[in-house]
Amino acid sequence: MSHKRIPKRKAAIAVGGVAALGAAALLLPNANASQDEEAAGAAPRTLRANDASDLAAQVRGLLGDAFAGSYYDSGSRQLVVNVAGGDENATLRAEQAGAVVRRVDNSTAELQSAARTLRTEATIPGTSWAVDPRTNRILVTADSTVTGARWDRLESTVQGLGSGMATIKKSAGTFKTFVAGGDAVFSQVQGGTVRCSLGFNVTASDGSPAFLTAGHCGVAAENWSDSETGQPIATVDQATFPGEGDFSLVTYDDATTQAPSEVNVSGGQSVQIAQAAEATVGQAVLRMGSTTGLHDGTVTGLDATVNFQSETDPSGVDTVTGLIQTDVCAEPGDSGGPLFTQDGSALGLTSGGSGDCTSGGETFFQPVTTALQATGATLGAGGAGDQNGGGDQAGGGDQAGGDGVGGAADPSASAQDPSGAGGPMDGGQSGTGDQSGNGTGDQSGAGTGDQSGTGDQTGTGAHAGASRSRTH
Incomplete structure (x- = not known):
């Protein structure tokens, strides 16, 4: 059997029109400061x-x-x-x-105690909460499905936490998982086609080539292809969803597969992904999706809890913890795709959220550092082991961060246009024929499939119930 080399367009992640970025020196305190200073x-x-x-x-x-x-x-x-x-x-x-x-008034212990109360008394489908350090409160969000008695219950619980402890807001959309993202990957299951996205290429603990994607994708299907009608090229090794995260490790079936640690962008450009980093509230970030292309935004919360409606149990909830909350938009077809910085630092994998790229909304991401630690995988080619240690990675990312901040203007400016105006956005949305072609089809299929996206989280229930392609 001849070895198959996965084209870089498929083995790397599409991330928007950003050229490869150089590293800048890490800012350090003034080593010559006097003791008096x-x-x-x-x-x-x-x-x-x-x-x-x-x-x-x-x-x-x-x-x-x-x-x-x-x-x-x-x-x-x-x-x-x-x-x-x-x-x-x-x-x-x-x-x-x-x-x-x-x-500030609220300590970490007090905020964590309030979050536990929410988990006990207000685990309602369509809700989320995360600590917002800018207000020193817990920000509780309810999507459009939280009405009537559910809203009264949530509001009462928030009020019971005490004055100045939490705030509550309504979201116009519906919390759901999004399947598809950087490069689309597909799986045939009973009832139709599941579409997710390759997040970041990694090396598994046994040295074999692999990639990370959303956990609800790995729960939904075992075998994955790089085209909708192609033969499987990769198999799920580990999957976590729901619970403490939303991530999967998927290994390439051919051990000689070339799976570079880079981000694929339109126009033949690529960004090297050399390190994983921890997200910071207030940090500018970029997200790539095979449906919606490149979009930017800001990290708004860490260690977020999201309560998705269970697809297999109409009265059940799929709760996921430990996520990054952002104001970046996403749509059906974007799950598993990469959240990253301009310097090429990997931050997260698209999990789910509400809204769309016309009206906005919230999107949640699985931290890459947690996924790497849990799966034993490493990020980066050759000597990638160092990339799995959060602090040093952030440092490495920071070194390139100067270029990232300086160079972010062009891609970010393009990403801010929801219509996709601008080179990087256009390139991201239509970078490949099948991605853009399926983007529309998947979205239309995701009306059911997306709610199944929430079910996606549990896996097969949603997929078996729909006759057209579904995106997550």
Whole structure:
């Protein structure tokens, strides 16, 4: 049997028109600062977004229980750290490290306790919650299906948390999973075709080539192809959904498959994906989808909990925890696709959300670092093992972050246009014939299939019930 080389267009991820980016030096504190300057406190550091993730981890260690979250202020390019209580010496050390310190009322322990109450009393399909460090509150979101008694129950629970602990808002859309994304991958199941997206190429723990995608994709089907009518080329090795994440590890059937750690973009351009990084609230991010192309936005919350309607149990809920919350749009056909930064740092895998790329909405992502740790996979070609350690990865990403911030203007500007105007957007949406062709078809099929997208999360129920192609 001859070996099959997967074309880079299929083996790499489509991520929007961004040329390969070089690395810039990581910002470091002034090594020549005098002891007198340190004693007097240091001015807040000007940071790239990914540098802020490293600094946040450092300051969290300094503050201990007094640490109440942090976020990146993109205007001032500084890390803002919330402090609840704590001694003045720890606060001073945080300021000396380069953070802007802000006193807040709600501690991390109090916010976590409130989140547990929500989980116990308000696990309602179509709801989500995550801590918003910018307001020092839990942001609770209810989609358009949460009405009547369900809304009353949610509102009562939020009010019961006490004043200043949580806020609640309505979303116009419906929380569902989105299947399809960077490069489309397909599986034939009883009742039709399942379509998801390749997220990031990785190396499995046994050294074989593999890729990460959404967990509800791996639960829905076992064998995957790079074309709708093609033979399977990859098999699910591990899948987590629902529960503590939404990720799958899928290994290529041919051990000689060329699966480069890069992002494929239209026009023959590519972005090397050399590291995984932790997301930071306030960070500018990009998402690529085979249905909707390139779109940008901001990280709005971490460790988010999302309650999807169960497809197999009409009265059940598929709850997923530990997700990244963003204001990036997505639509059916985008699940499993990559969330990343301009510097080529991998952040997440598209899970689900509400809204669309005309009206906006919320989209949730599985953190890549968690998926790598859980599956034992590594990101990056040759020496990729280092990429699996969150802190160093963020540092690596930060080094390239300077270019990312500087170079983000063009792709981000294009991504902001929901109509797809602009080179990168157009290229992303119509980069491949079958992706754009199926984008429309899948969306139309996803009216049912998408709600099945939520079911997607559980897998086969949705797929078996529909006669046309479904996207997640």
